[in-house]
Amino acid sequence: MFELRRLRLLHELALRGTIAEVAAALSYSPSTVSQQLALLERDAGVALLEPDGRRVRLTPRGRMLAEHAARALELDEAARASIADHVGWEPVRLAAMPTAAETIVPAALTLLAERAPGLRVELAELPPEESLFELAARRFDLVIAEQYPGHTRELRDGVVHELLGEDPLRIVLPPDAAPTPLASLRDHAWVMEPAGTAVRQWAVQQCRAAGFEPDVRFEAADLTAHVRLIAAGHAVGMLPDLIWGDEPSGMTLAELPGEPVREVFTAVRTASRADESVELVRTALADAFALHRRIAP
Template sequence: MFELRRLRLLHELALRGTLAAVAEALSYSPSTISQQLAQLERDAGVRLLAPDGRRVRLTEHGAALAAHAARALALDEQIRAELESLRPGLAPVRIAVLQSAARTLVPNALTLLAERAPDLRVEVAETPPEEGLFELSARGYDLVIAEQYPGHTREHRSGLERDVLGSDPVRIASASPVRDLASLRTHAWVLEPRGTAAREWAVQQCRAVGFEPDVRFELADLAAHVPLIAAGHAVGLLPDLLWVEQPALRLTDLPGSPAREIFTAVRRSDADRPSIRLVREALTDAFAAR
């Protein structure tokens, strides 16, 4: 019989690509990972891994078993969700959340949960959507709050279920009034790091009106954008969800008044867990009450 924890190690290796990455994600030593996968090979009776330079790769048998492992882990979650619904008490929920939602949406949702399910433990980590969605697939989190910008689609990972919370307008933020986006071609800009959906989308907005933004400040922390803009050192594009209170900045609509989509994602096999449903309902209500 295959042991589920060893199947998870193979599943993690298929996702992360290296034994070192699996060891870091699961807080094991690489030697422990290697030993457990060697035992899984003995259980399977076939080679699952093959040397590939200084790394290892999955053999054809290894890839096939990794696909079965993903289904076995999903079934295990479905069973646990059904058992949880039949007994008192709620399993903890681990949430990955983008920064702007962590400032506004999550505190209000936690207040609702304190009233509706006071015994429910919710653990929250601020995590970029790209990383959060990956870790959700890898079972590092139970729920992710992420974003999608208009015209900029995110990869749909198999086994994940999305639920849209609503739309969040993105506006030009500046220290003084501006006429329109095109008038900012000579200004310094503050944007999120390269490779993020927010950065790519912002650059596309500038290019659409005929210029390349002069990005002098690259900061992942949106809250750090605000004082730079307020002091007149830069302009930027900021979402409304960032504001806990009335912003001390000038906000100007972009052409077409675009808005990003805020959504939650969970593993489909985990969607019926009572604790997951409670958290999603609280997030939906908190977003609607903004």
């Protein structure tokens, strides 16, 4: 009989690629991970790992067992969810992108304090690229993420996306500036998120469609830095309405061509959809997003 704990280590290795990354993610030492995988090999009676330079990789049978491990973990999660109402709520591990962590999540926690006062929610603020991967790796139970027009997120087996709503995207200029169309901002310095992110790709494409290559002078993952650079008159940018919370922006906002919106969604593993605690949090997030007052320019 295979130990589920060891099967999870194999599943993690298939996802993350190295024993060091598995150890860091699960707070084990690399030697412990190696020992447990060696014991799993002994239980399986076949080689699951093989040398790959200074690292190891899964053998074909190792990959096959990793696929079975993923299904075993899903069944374990579904079984725990089905009996959760008899043993009390389990903590819900939530990962949210920064704008949601700062606006939607606090409002949802207020709703949950009334609806389910005994429910514990643990929050980590992470970009969607990281949080969606970690959801599949079972570090989190629920994720709030976004996708931009023409840049849909990867659909992973065993993960379900559900739309919370649409968040308008606008040009943001300093407070004393006049609303300016995108095509007229070719000679301005821009602040954007780091290269490689979906939002950066999308923003650059908007500028190219308007006939120019943006002068991206400032890069920052933290959108608060965008706001401060713009407010000080050093740059212009494109930001979602959600960043302003329920307060007026104080900035000059202008419409982008076609008035685009980003989709804000939740993601959960299929196996945890029946978990009452996860569904309570997801519903509170949806209600909080619906109640959120978007500030018009």
